[in-house]
Amino acid sequence: MHIDLRTVSIKPLRHTFDNVARRIGSDKPASRYQEGTLDMQQTANFHYRPTWDPEHAIYDASRSAIVMADWYAFKDPRQFYYGAYTLTRARQQDTAESNFDFVENRGLAATLPEPLRDTVLKLLLPLRHVAWGSNMNNASVCAYSYGTGFSQPHIYQAMDQLGIAQYITRVGLVLGDVDALDEAKRAWMEDDTWQGLRRFVEDSFVIKDPFELFVVQNVVLDGLMYPLVYDTIIDEVLSSQGGTPVAMLTQFMTDWYAETRKWVDATVKIAAAESPANKEVLAAWLSAWRDRAAAALLPVARIGLADQTDEVMGEIVLQFNARMAKAGVAI
Amino acid sequence: MDMQVAKKKLGLKERYAVMTRGLDWTPSYQKMEDIYPYMAYEGIKIHDWDKWEDPFRLTMDSYWKYQAEKERKLYAIIDAFAQNNGHLNVTDARYINTLKLFISGISPLEYVAHRGFAHAGRAFPGAGPRVACLMQSLDEIRHAQTQVHAISNYNKYYNGMHDFHHMHDRVWFLSVPKSFFDDAITAGPFEFMVSIGFSFEYVLTNLLFVPFVSGAAYNGDMGTMTFGFSAQSDEARHMTLGLEVIKFILEQDPANVPIVQRWIDKWTWRGYRVLTLVAMMMDYMLPKRTMSWKEAWEVYFEENGGALFKDLARYGITMPKCAEQIALEKDHLSHQAWSTFYNYAAAANFHTWMPDEDEMTWLSSKYPESFDKLYRPRYEFWREQAAKGNRFYSKTLPMLCQTCQIPMVFTEPGEPTKICYREVDYKGDKYHFCSDPCKQIFEHEPEKYIQAWLPVQQIYQGNCFPEGTDPTVEGFDALAAVLKYYNLENGRDNLDFDISEDKKNFAEWRGQATKNI
Numbered sequence: 001m002h003i004d005l006r007t008v009s010i011k012p013l014r015h016t017f018d019n020v021a022r023r024i025g026s027d028k029p030a031s032r033y034q035e036g037t038l039d040m041q042q043t044a045n046f047h048y049r050p051t052w053d054p055e056h057a058i059y060d061a062s063r064s065a066i067v068m069a070d071w072y073a074f075k076d077p078r079q080f081y082y083g084a085y086t087l088t089r090a091r092q093q094d095t096a097e098s099n100f101d102f103v104e105n106r107g108l109a110a111t112l113p114e115p116l117r118d119t120v121l122k123l124l125l126p127l128r129h130v131a132w133g134s135n136m137n138n139a140s141v142c143a144y145s146y147g148t149g150f151s152q153p154h155i156y157q158a159m160d161q162l163g164i165a166q167y168i169t170r171v172g173l174v175l176g177d178v179d180a181l182d183e184a185k186r187a188w189m190e191d192d193t194w195q196g197l198r199r200f201v202e203d204s205f206v207i208k209d210p211f212e213l214f215v216v217q218n219v220v221l222d223g224l225m226y227p228l229v230y231d232t233i234i235d236e237v238l239s240s241q242g243g244t245p246v247a248m249l250t251q252f253m254t255d256w257y258a259e260t261r262k263w264v265d266a267t268v269k270i271a272a273a274e275s276p277a278n279k280e281v282l283a284a285w286l287s288a289w290r291d292r293a294a295a296a297l298l299p300v301a302r303i304g305l306a307d308q309t310d311e312v313m314g315e316i317v318l319q320f321n322a323r324m325a326k327a328g329v330a331i
Numbered sequence: 332m333d334m335q336v337a338k339k340k341l342g343l344k345e346r347y348a349v350m351t352r353g354l355d356w357t358p359s360y361q362k363m364e365d366i367y368p369y370m371a372y373e374g375i376k377i378h379d380w381d382k383w384e385d386p387f388r389l390t391m392d393s394y395w396k397y398q399a400e401k402e403r404k405l406y407a408i409i410d411a412f413a414q415n416n417g418h419l420n421v422t423d424a425r426y427i428n429t430l431k432l433f434i435s436g437i438s439p440l441e442y443v444a445h446r447g448f449a450h451a452g453r454a455f456p457g458a459g460p461r462v463a464c465l466m467q468s469l470d471e472i473r474h475a476q477t478q479v480h481a482i483s484n485y486n487k488y489y490n491g492m493h494d495f496h497h498m499h500d501r502v503w504f505l506s507v508p509k510s511f512f513d514d515a516i517t518a519g520p521f522e523f524m525v526s527i528g529f530s531f532e533y534v535l536t537n538l539l540f541v542p543f544v545s546g547a548a549y550n551g552d553m554g555t556m557t558f559g560f561s562a563q564s565d566e567a568r569h570m571t572l573g574l575e576v577i578k579f580i581l582e583q584d585p586a587n588v589p590i591v592q593r594w595i596d597k598w599t600w601r602g603y604r605v606l607t608l609v610a611m612m613m614d615y616m617l618p619k620r621t622m623s624w625k626e627a628w629e630v631y632f633e634e635n636g637g638a639l640f641k642d643l644a645r646y647g648i649t650m651p652k653c654a655e656q657i658a659l660e661k662d663h664l665s666h667q668a669w670s671t672f673y674n675y676a677a678a679a680n681f682h683t684w685m686p687d688e689d690e691m692t693w694l695s696s697k698y699p700e701s702f703d704k705l706y707r708p709r710y711e712f713w714r715e716q717a718a719k720g721n722r723f724y725s726k727t728l729p730m731l732c733q734t735c736q737i738p739m740v741f742t743e744p745g746e747p748t749k750i751c752y753r754e755v756d757y758k759g760d761k762y763h764f765c766s767d768p769c770k771q772i773f774e775h776e777p778e779k780y781i782q783a784w785l786p787v788q789q790i791y792q793g794n795c796f797p798e799g800t801d802p803t804v805e806g807f808d809a810l811a812a813v814l815k816y817y818n819l820e821n822g823r824d825n826l827d828f829d830i831s832e833d834k835k836n837f838a839e840w841r842g843q844a845t846k847n848i
C-alpha cells in the first residue's frame with residue numbers, strides 16, 4: 001500500500017538541537033552550517049590526557065595565547081561545512097579544468113615568449129613547496145586548536161593548499177616537464193633566492209600556538225605572497241607581456257585568495273575585538289612575522305619584478321597594514 | 332624546437348608521485364625531531380618513509396569533483412525525506428531509538444576521527460601517509476556533519492536526540508564510546524592509526540556501520556540509509572589506508588611486530604566492547620531484523636577477519652587472543668546488554684521495551700543455546716510485572732569496568748550464570764574490571780586508565796549535578812539532579828517505549844496519513 005505522507009501536516013516538537021538553539025537565542029530553524037559546526041567538538045569530561053602532550057587536555061584552549069570567552073565567536077562568513085565547501089571547490093575545479101584544456105588544446109604554452117616562460121617556471125614552481133608547507137601548518141591548526149568554529153576552516157585550508165601545490169605542479173608540467181620540477185626543488189633547497197623563504201616556512205613548522213600559526217601562515221605569509229605573486233606579478237606584469245595563458249592556469253589561486261581572505265579578515269577581527277590583550281598579542285605576531293615574510297619574499301619578487309621590486313613590495317606591505325588596521329589591529 | 336617532443340611522459344603512478352611526494356623536502360633550518368616531535372616515543376622504528384605504498388591515488392581536483400557529486404545526491408535525498416515526512420515511513424517508532432543511540436554515541440566519534448586524523452597526518456614525516464590521513468580527516472568531518480544533517484529531521488519530531496553533544500560528554504553509557512575514542516586520540520600517532528585506521532576501520536567497520544545502514548534500509552529509513560551508503564564509498568578508501576598502515580609499519584622493522592600485536596589485541600577488545608551497543612541494537616532495537624549479532628560476528632569477524640589474520644601471519648601477526656573469549660560471549664552479549672538497559676531505562680536517552688512473542692521466537696531461533704534457557708524466563712517475568720503495573724526502573728548505580736566503562740554485567744566466559752569480576756590494586760586504590768582483557772589493558776598502562784572519568788564515581792563525588800545543587804538538603808533526589816545535568820527530560824527522553832510520547836505521536840501522525848479523520 002502506498003501512503004502519501006506528504007499530505008500529513010504535523011507540528012514539529014522542536015526546530016533544531018538544543019545546543020544550537022542556546023547559541024542562536026531561540027528554537028528556530030538553523031542552517032546546515034550551524035548544525036554542522038556549533039559544539040561539534042567535545043568540551044567536557046575527557047578521559048585521558050594526550051600521551052603526546054600531557055600538559056594539555058585533548059582539546060585545550062590554553063594551547064594559544066589568544067583568549068576567548070567563547071571560541072564559537074569565530075564564524076566562517078563563507079558558511080563552509082563539508083558539503084558547501086566541496087561544492088564550491090568542485091565548481092572552481094571545473095573552471096580550472098577548462099582553463100587547462102584551453103591552454104593545452106591550443107598549444108598556448110608554446111606561444112609564450114621564452115624569457116617569460118622561464119620567469120614563470122623560476123618563480124612559480126618552488127612555491128609548490130610553500131603550499132605543501134601550508135598544508136602541514138593548516139593541518140596542525142586543525143588538530144590542535146579549540147572549537148570547531150575556528151578549527152574547521154583549517155582542514156579546508158589545508159586541503160586547498162594541497163590542491164594549490166598540485167595545480168602549480170600541473171603548470172610546471174604544461175610549461176615544462178619533470179626536470180623543471182626537479183630544478184625548482186633544487187633552487188628551493190640551494191639557491192640564495194629561496195633560502196629566506198624556506199627558513200621562514202621551516203621555522204613556522206615548530207610553532208606550537210595554533211592561533212599564532214594561523215597568523216603566520218594564513219594571515220601574514222599568504223597575505224603578502226598572494227597579492228605579490230598572483231595578483232601583481234602574474235595577473236598584471238606578466239599578462240601585459242603576453243603571459244595571459246599563465247594567468248588562466250593560476251586563476252584558481254587568484255579566486256581562492258579573494259575568497260579565503262574574507263574568512264581570514266573576519267577571524268582576525270573577532271579575535272582582536274575580544275580584548276585589548278588579544279589585540280596586543282596579534283599586533284606583536286603580525287609585525288614581527290610581517291617583517292620576516294617581507295624580507296624573505298624580496299628576492300623571490302625580484303624574479304618577476306626586477307628593478308620595480310622594492311617599490312612593489314613596499315606597496316604590498318602598506319596594503320597589508322591597511323587591511324590589518326581595518327580588521328582592528330594597527331601595525 | 333618543439334617542447335612537446337622533449338617532454339617526459341608520466342605514468343599515473345609517477346604523476347601522482349610528483350603531485351604528493353615531490354612536494355616534500357628534507358628540512359635543514361629546523362631539526363626533524365622538532366618538526367615531528369611525536370615520532371619516537373612509541374618505540375616504532377621507521378627507516379624509510381618512501382617505502383610507503385599509496386593506498387589510493389586521488390589528487391585534490393578529482394577529490395572535490397567526486398565528493399561534490401556525492402554530496403549533491405545525498406542532500407537532495409535528505410531534503411526530499413524532510414519534505415515528505417519520510418520519518419513516518421519507518422517500520423515502527425521503536426526503530427527511531429537506534430538513531431538516538433547513533434547520533435549521541437557514534438556521530439561525535441566521527442568528529443574525533445576528523446581531529447585525530449588531522450593530528451596523525453601532521454605528525455608523520457612521510458608525504459604519502461600525510462596526504463592519506465588528511466584526506467581521511469576531511470572525510471570524517473563529512474561523516475559527522477552528514478549524520479547530524481540527516482538525523483536533524485528526526486530530532487524535530489522525536490525525543491532523546493535534542494542535546495546529543497551535551498549528552499555525549501556526560502550520560503553514563505555514552506562514556507563507553509567516548510572513552511574508546513579518547514583512548515585512541517590520546518595514544519601516539521602510530522597507535523592511533525592501528526586503533527582507528529586498522530582495528531576500527533578495517534577489522535570492525537562491518538560490524539558497526541553495516542548493521543546501522545542495513546538496519547535503516549530494512550526499516551524504511553531512507554535518510555539514514557543514504558548517508559550510510561554515501562559514507563561507505565569513503566570507507567573503502569579508509570580501509571585500504573588502515574591495511575597499508577599495518578603492512579608498512581610491520582615491514583619497516585621486526586621490532587615493530589610485538590608492539591603492533593599488542594595494539595591489535597588491545598583495540599580488537601576495546602572495539603568489541605563498544606560493539607556491545609550494536610549487538611543489542613541488532614537483536615532488540617530493529618523492528619525488522621537484518622541478522623543476529625552472533626551471525627554478524629561469525630561472518631564479519633570469524634570468517635573475514637580470520638582470512639585477514641591468515642594474511643598477516645607472514646609478518647608474525649596472530650589472531651588476537653581475545654577472539655576466543657568473544658566467541659564464548661556471542662550467545663550472551665546482546666541479551667545481557669539489553670537487560671541492563673531495560674533496567675536503567677530511567678537514565679538513558681532512548682526507550683527500551685520487552686520483545687513481543689514473535690521477537691522472542693526469532694531470538695530463540697538465533698540463539699538456541701542460550702535464549703530459552705537463560706533470557707526468555709527473565710523477560711517473561713519482567714513482562715508480567717510490567718503488565719501488572721510494576722515496570723521496574725533501577726535507581727541504584729552499577730559498578731563500572733575501569734577500562735571499557737560498561738557496568739559489570741558480563742558473565743564468566745563459559746559460565747553464563749556467574750558475573751565476571753576482576754580487580755587490581757594500584758597505588759593504594761582498587762580498580763574493577765569486567766574481564767581479563769580489560770584488566771590486562773589496564774595493567775599495561777595503569778597511569779592512563781586511572782585517569783578515566785567514570786560516570787558512576789563522578790556521580791558519587793557530586794560532579795554530575797547542575798551547578799548550585801545542594802545534595803545535602805532533605806529529600807534530595809539524586810537521579811532527578813543527574814538527569815538535569817544530562818539535560819535529559821524525565822518522562823519524555825527516557826523510560827519504557829510503551830508509555831512514550833514517541834509511540835503516541837507516531838501512531839497519531841501515521842493515522843493522519845492512513846485514515847480519513
Ligand SMILES: [Fe+2]
Nearest residue numbers: 441444471474
Ligand atoms: Fe567515518
Ligand SMILES: [Fe+2]
Nearest residue numbers: 732735765769
Ligand atoms: Fe571492561
